Amino acid sequence: MRFAGTRRSPAMVDVTPLIDIIFQLVLFFMVSTTFVTSPGIEVDLPRSSSSTILRDRHDVKVWMTADGRVLVDDEPTTWQGLERVFAKAASEDANTLVIIKADKAVEHGRVVAVMDLARRHGLDRLAIATEARPAAGGDDR
Numbered sequence: 001m002r003f004a005g006t007r008r009s010p011a012m013v014d015v016t017p018l019i020d021i022i023f024q025l026v027l028f029f030m031v032s033t034t035f036v037t038s039p040g041i042e043v044d045l046p047r048s049s050s051s052t053i054l055r056d057r058h059d060v061k062v063w064m065t066a067d068g069r070v071l072v073d074d075e076p077t078t079w080q081g082l083e084r085v086f087a088k089a090a091s092e093d094a095n096t097l098v099i100i101k102a103d104k105a106v107e108h109g110r111v112v113a114v115m116d117l118a119r120r121h122g123l124d125r126l127a128i129a130t131e132a133r134p135a136a137g138g139d140d141r
Helices: 016-032 079-092 108-120
Strands: 060-064 070-072 075-077 097-102 125-128
Parallel strands (some): 060 097, 097 125
Antiparallel strands (some): 060 070, 070 075
């Protein structure tokens, strides 16, 4: 007995639903990812074209805001508190780097006073943080 042979077309896999699922997963992970940002100390740093300095975990970071506040490692401080921080840092390691992140609007004299205070305590490695100047464009002074 002979059966009539039916010709079957080759089986094809439809990948459209697979692409839809992968696209939705990509979107889900992009939207659900949290981005870690640094604490919100608003300081408008001056611009510089020089390269960045290497930082150590023992660095002392001093923020000077336009409204007159001084913060050390994200904590508000007074002049006496700043002196204690510098004295402690100098006693632990005389090569501690002091990074001053002063707003453009901060008077030059206040920045120099902080630098002098650090030097008085034996901290001679000082750096002033700046933002990188855009490669192309105008002069932003």
